Amino acid sequence: xxxxxxxxxxxxxxxxxxxxxxxxxxxxxxxxxxxxxxxxxxxxxxxxxxxxxxxxxxxxxxxxxxxxxxxxxxxxxxxxxxxxxxxxxxxxxxxxxxxxxxxxxxxxxxxxxxxxxxxxxxxxxxxxxxxxxxxxxxxxxxxxxxxxxxxxxxxxxxxxxxxxxxxxxxxxxxxxxxxxxxxxxxxxxxxxxxxxxxxxxxxxxxxxxxxxxxxxxxxxxxxxxxxxxxxxxxxxxxxxxxxxxxxxxxxxxxxxxxxxxxxxxxxxxxxxxxxxxxxxxxxxxxxxxxxxxxxxxxxxxxxxxxxxxxxxxxxxxxxxxxxxxxxxxxxxxxxxxxxxxxxxxxxxxxxxxxxxxxxxxxxxxxxxxxxxxxxxxxxxxxxxxxxxxxxxxxxxxxxxxxxxxxxxxxxxxxxxxxxxxxxxxxxxxxxxxxxxxxxxxxxxxxxxxxxxxxxxxxxxxxxxxxxxxxxxxxxxxxxxxxxxxxxxxxxxxxxxxxxxxxxxxxxxxxxxxxxxxxxxxxxxxxxxxxxxxxxxxxxxxxxxxxxxxxxxxxxxxxxxxxxxxxxxxxxxxxxxxxxxxxxxxxxxxxxxxxxxxxxxxxxxxxxxxxxxxxxxxxxxxxxxxxxxxxxxxxxxxxxxxxxxxxxxxxxxxxxxxxxxxxxxxxxxxxxxxxxxxxxxxxxxxxxxxxxxxxxxxxxxxxxxxxxxxxxxxxxxxxxxxxxxxxxxxxxxxxxxxxxxxxxxxxxxx
RNA sequence: UGGGGUGUCGCCAAGCGGUAAGGCACUGGUUUUUGGUACCAGUAUUCGGGGGUUCGAAUCCCUCCACCCCAUCCA
Numbered sequence: 001x002x003x004x005x006x007x008x009x010x011x012x013x014x015x016x017x018x019x020x021x022x023x024x025x026x027x028x029x030x031x032x033x034x035x036x037x038x039x040x041x042x043x044x045x046x047x048x049x050x051x052x053x054x055x056x057x058x059x060x061x062x063x064x065x066x067x068x069x070x071x072x073x074x075x076x077x078x079x080x081x082x083x084x085x086x087x088x089x090x091x092x093x094x095x096x097x098x099x100x101x102x103x104x105x106x107x108x109x110x111x112x113x114x115x116x117x118x119x120x121x122x123x124x125x126x127x128x129x130x131x132x133x134x135x136x137x138x139x140x141x142x143x144x145x146x147x148x149x150x151x152x153x154x155x156x157x158x159x160x161x162x163x164x165x166x167x168x169x170x171x172x173x174x175x176x177x178x179x180x181x182x183x184x185x186x187x188x189x190x191x192x193x194x195x196x197x198x199x200x201x202x203x204x205x206x207x208x209x210x211x212x213x214x215x216x217x218x219x220x221x222x223x224x225x226x227x228x229x230x231x232x233x234x235x236x237x238x239x240x241x242x243x244x245x246x247x248x249x250x251x252x253x254x255x256x257x258x259x260x261x262x263x264x265x266x267x268x269x270x271x272x273x274x275x276x277x278x279x280x281x282x283x284x285x286x287x288x289x290x291x292x293x294x295x296x297x298x299x300x301x302x303x304x305x306x307x308x309x310x311x312x313x314x315x316x317x318x319x320x321x322x323x324x325x326x327x328x329x330x331x332x333x334x335x336x337x338x339x340x341x342x343x344x345x346x347x348x349x350x351x352x353x354x355x356x357x358x359x360x361x362x363x364x365x366x367x368x369x370x371x372x373x374x375x376x377x378x379x380x381x382x383x384x385x386x387x388x389x390x391x392x393x394x395x396x397x398x399x400x401x402x403x404x405x406x407x408x409x410x411x412x413x414x415x416x417x418x419x420x421x422x423x424x425x426x427x428x429x430x431x432x433x434x435x436x437x438x439x440x441x442x443x444x445x446x447x448x449x450x451x452x453x454x455x456x457x458x459x460x461x462x463x464x465x466x467x468x469x470x471x472x473x474x475x476x477x478x479x480x481x482x483x484x485x486x487x488x489x490x491x492x493x494x495x496x497x498x499x500x501x502x503x504x505x506x507x508x509x510x511x512x513x514x515x516x517x518x519x520x521x522x523x524x525x526x527x528x529x530x531x532x533x534x535x536x537x538x539x540x541x542x543x544x545x546x547x548x549x550x551x552x553x554x555x556x557x558x559x560x561x562x563x564x565x566x567x568x569x570x571x572x573x574x575x576x577x578x579x580x581x582x583x584x585x586x587x588x589x590x591x592x593x594x595x596x597x598x599x600x601x602x603x604x605x606x607x608x609x610x611x612x613x614x615x616x617x618x619x620x621x622x623x624x625x626x627x628x629x630x631x632x633x634x635x636x637x638x639x640x641x642x643x644x645x646x647x648x649x650x651x652x653x654x655x656x657x658x659x660x661x662x663x664x665x666x667x668x669x670x671x672x673x674x675x676x677x678x679x680x681x682x683x684x685x686x687x688x689x690x691x692x693x694x695x696x697x698x699x700x701x702x703x704x705x706x707x708x709x710x711x712x713x714x715x716x717x718x719x720x721x722x723x724x725x726x727x728x729x730x731x732x733x734x735x736x737x738x739x740x741x742x743x744x745x746x747x748x749x
Numbered sequence: 750u751g752g753g754g755u756g757u758c759g760c761c762a763a764g765c766g767g768u769a770a771g772g773c774a775c776u777g778g779u780u781u782u783u784g785g786u787a788c789c790a791g792u793a794u795u796c797g798g799g800g801g802u803u804c805g806a807a808u809c810c811c812u813c814c815a816c817c818c819c820a821u822c823c824a
Binding site: 003004005006029030031033063065066068069123126127130131132133134135136137164165168177178179180181183186188189190191205207208209212226228229230231232233234235255257262268310311312313314315316317318319320321323324325326327328330331334335339366367368369397399400408409410411414441442444450451452453454455512514515516517539540541542543544545546562563564565566567588589590591593594597598620621623624625627628658659660663708711712716718719720721722723724725726728729736737738739740741742 | 750751755756761763766767773782784785797798800801802803804813817818820821823824
């Protein structure tokens, strides 16, 4: 785990420490209407991970409130995904549909409180009445039905007496709320549809906003973690729980940014489209970012877990580079998986001076992987090497076989090219070579230096295998649609050649094909007669990188131009205030502007001024510190008053306290409402300006940090702040920073 | 346009008034019978822009800009 905690864990810890909850309970609440993808994996890691880290619980809950979309096959896929990632949901899988009876009771309770009503507007009318983001909506005429009427109607809705869409149950909140979600949200709709689990018992189904918060509550969830797009729904979440009087301990919703990865798509809609149009082979197509896809491709659960851990959790919309995922799987497999040799694009090599055959012993793992194991490797005069590993006219820096350059056959001998055989078209079809008998791997006395060792297979013993090479599904970094599909996302090699041990011994299901990448025996199509391997990910290839030298020359460095918008003009009153502040009171224009434009602040300012005439000092405190407190609160809601602020500024003016201490005192005033003079007295915060006291403290800091002294003297002037900070810390902030600054600068010279 | 969010290196992401963490990617170098791995080194005088407060600002204040979400009887 990374050393810094994410904001969710910080929050959970706070809530546990404050005693808000005894134990943390989270939940992973997917709707079973599609296959889970790696975005779900992130959510799974967060929810189950937090439960694990804080010894709490995490439920797996199917949020199945829309019978038209959900299906059992998706719940199975969801369960598989959670299990595969190694998490345990303790007990049964939960289903929102199991709570339908309870949910119905809550709805009735809301109706009885007069907080919900049956609306009979048409769908279009409801939309119209909702208004727009800038215009308020208007309430339906059905909103003032009596409680009895609503109860009766709702009961009949439940019994299935009405057609779909005839009525809905809505919360009675506020049709002019600036949050659109709060404009009398729908709670229940009529659906004469078979539910994959609840069967035909219900004719009405709850909406997400009603069901979700209550399901959380029913399960004793403490932290309801969801993605950013639900931020607007948080108000309803709280409204439902609050108005139903469902108090402590109750769940609260927290949102994080969903995962985006480049060169792929993550939305269920787009994934479904790919599957349904047959553009991929199914939900488990190895090119898909679905859990089933990664699993089929050969990714390990550990690699996905590590990936999720590495990308972190935050609230900024982001697009993670696939390279990060690819790193995670390489990193995991590197230490786990046997190395074997497979030739994808075979080129025949005849070793003319070799006779007979032999069997070499070759370790499965390189020296830097602490694992044991080896296999028998047949060698003979006819072998195949990778077509790429021979070049007749090599570019500079080519390390492999050429007419002039020998190579080592990995685990075997060094060979030298003697002749290049071509067909009529001039294609190379065979290499005639010679081997060096005294260059045998492990007992090489030949003294020949080669630049690389390449993979090969012996022609007679090699097995034919199918290898499926996968590449990114889309050619565009952030694909818009099907037109961005990568036409080369799948390449099938029907007759690759692999060393026999892989097929006969089956030492593992995942391998590194030496110098090529990591591969996985396809769990479905693989058979002994017809082995099939999926490419999981390629090895990093700095040679390939070097070849595509034409670095993107034009970096198209279009420095974004910042456009400055219009600043709203001041009203006449504000303008005259502004003029007065600048002219009479000598404030700088920025502070004057802040004060003049805010009636609350200017009122506060002028009153404080009447207690202590220090126009600039008070203005600065009001415009910078008081402003923060008055953003969300009214003057009478705040614990401090103008007189106290005046006193505070007076102490700064007298140099009784430093501005740094003044801020600290102000914080205290916000919380306690205590007078600043008392706070300073009680805590002994009077400023220390005497160099005789400060000097020794500085000396101590200097002797404790010899390295930083060096750096400072070497020219790192930023460190002045470090020393000043240390001294201030040592004096509890009381040292006069100006004096400290001067003294430190002098002493370090 | 009203409301709710978010802007720190090419990509993620810490940081919450006192020396700009870390990972991926990238660039050198060392080791290497994988052009892999491992290891070492390098990479933000600067935190969306502009002002202000402060001895000191990525962090506090003001202001502007950009992007995302919300007007499904989806979740």
